[in-house]
Amino acid sequence: xxxxxxxxEIKPEKLQDFRAxxxxxxxASREREPGCRQFDVCADPAKPGLIFLYEVYxxxxxxxxxxxxxxxxAFDRTVAPWIASKDVRIYERLA
Numbered sequence: 001x002x003x004x005x006x007x008x009e010i011k012p013e014k015l016q017d018f019r020a021x022x023x024x025x026x027x028a029s030r031e032r033e034p035g036c037r038q039f040d041v042c043a044d045p046a047k048p049g050l051i052f053l054y055e056v057y058x059x060x061x062x063x064x065x066x067x068x069x070x071x072x073x074a075f076d077r078t079v080a081p082w083i084a085s086k087d088v089r090i091y092e093r094l095a
Contacts, residue, residue: 001037001056001058002056002062002091002093003056003090004053004054004056004057004090004091005052005088005089006053006086006087007050007052007087008050008053008083008085009083009084009085010050010082010084011049011084012048012049014081017079017082018051018083019051021075021079022041022075023041024075026039026053028069028071029055029071029072033062033066033069035059035062035065036055036056036057038054039053040053042054
């Protein structure tokens with residue numbers, strides 16, 4: 001399995017908008033992408049602007065397919081100016 005984590009720091013004035021867009025993107029990924037096995041959107045209660053994603057795909061090709069979807073491209077274009085920082089990490093799930 002191919003695991004992707006993303007940590008976003010969102011600009012405070014756009015936090016609610018970002019959360020709504022992120023939840024919709026995650027839902028579309030889970031429902032429309034056969035290679036997407038899990039897509040969790042998490043918030044840190046102590047740091048409201050911190051959003052953490054945990055995504056699991058069948059393989060790299062499934063993740064690449066995710067990046068090519070219209071729903072992801074629209075999400076990415078919309079939220080890009082709202083992001084103060086973004087850290088993406090890739091893992092291989094062992095167990």
